[in-house]
Amino acid sequence: MHILITGAGGFVGQILAEALLKKTDHTLLLTDVVDPPIPKGGDSARVSTTKGDLCDPSFLSSLVTSSISAAFVFHGIMSSGAEANYELGMRVNVDATRALFEAFRATCPASLRVIYASSQAVYGQPLPETVTEAVVPTPGSSYGCEKMVCELLVNDYTRRGFFTGFSLRFPTITVRPGKPTAAASSFLSGMIREPLQGVGCSIPLKDRSFPSWLCSPRTLTANLLASLALKADALPPHKRSINLPGIRVTIQEMMDALEKVGGKEALSLLKEETVPTYEVILRSWPQRFDNSLALGLGFVRDQEFEGAVRDFKDSLDKA
Structure with missing residues (x-):
């Protein structure tokens, strides 16, 4: 082709x-x-x-x-x-x-x-x-x-x-490499990517129970x-x-995965704040899907979020 x-x-x-x-x-x-x-x-x-x-x-x-x-x-x-x-x-x-x-x-x-x-x-x-x-x-x-x-x-x-x-x-x-983008969801990569490279990252809403479909x-x-x-x-x-299939992961669960892979030092580089323009967009999005159609067509899903964090850490180690 x-x-x-x-x-x-x-x-x-x-x-x-x-x-x-x-x-x-x-x-x-x-x-x-x-x-x-x-x-x-x-x-x-x-x-x-x-x-x-x-x-x-x-x-x-x-x-x-x-x-x-x-x-x-x-x-x-x-x-x-x-x-x-x-x-x-x-x-x-x-x-x-x-x-x-x-x-x-x-x-x-x-x-x-x-x-x-x-x-x-x-x-x-x-x-x-x-x-x-x-x-x-x-x-x-x-x-x-x-x-x-x-x-x-x-x-x-x-x-x-x-x-x-x-x-x-x-x-x-997530986790995307590179630099932050204009996407409202950009922090969902940044909060893993930046701390694993010794850089701080802001989370634009103070709600650790907030879930995303990743x-x-x-x-x-x-x-x-x-x-x-x-x-x-x-x-x-x-x-x-x-x-397409995803998994539901809260900010707290993402922070837990970051600490497991990068330790408390990486976790300490996160800053939680409220950015109203971003929060409005984020809260308008769905938080759970029934992916029966996609799975029936042969698409696959992640088993847990920690694997995505380890994949990114491995890419840093190889680089």
Whole structure:
């Protein structure tokens, strides 16, 4: 397969590209608004990269060719960033995605597989204690609304036979390496990542019982690879969204895992404070899911959070 990854300079794009190079014989085309790096340890001869704006018709015409057999759509402005700048969020999260889909429709065969990265942010309060796919999304943020718009596009393009699409609603992925992002959930990686490197981190709400729905990078990668093998008729043609499996972890449980792996010194680097703009977004998100659909389709979940912390610690030790 020849696979396109948009937003390929980001963390998810990079870990997927690395896994595809190591575990498959597919060729890759990586694109972003800056030159995306080629992951280390893979066969670089099977990778090409390009930078450009997906809203630019001339760039799209050079990017999208009939040779593409699958596309992972990862580009985007994250939650608090989209909330702070409505115009930018709409342009990147909606306009660029629709332009890409139109290029697919005009150029690629209907067998093209499109995996769209959505989010649990499509849900907003009030919500039942446990969210299933039957719960109607009512986003409580511009970011969630933009993701929902694109999910509906995936549904309709698939129903009409323009491509075969799936929207995967990601849990919060932690522990992410690198620097903090504009996502409201960024601290859920930062509160592990920074202390394990001797750096302080702020938690933007003073509520250790606050739970989040989390997934490790290792498990996310496995599920993204599995999405390439999903049968086209695994879901109805007009309902293509799947809540990827996660686990419910409180801030206190995350702190306990950090102390187990990094000791009391790492734990002492955390600072708890209240940031109202972040807290409003965080509390609008669901806290527990029924992942029966995803698990029945062959996706997997983490067993516990400590494993994600140890994975990140191991990556630091190797580096």
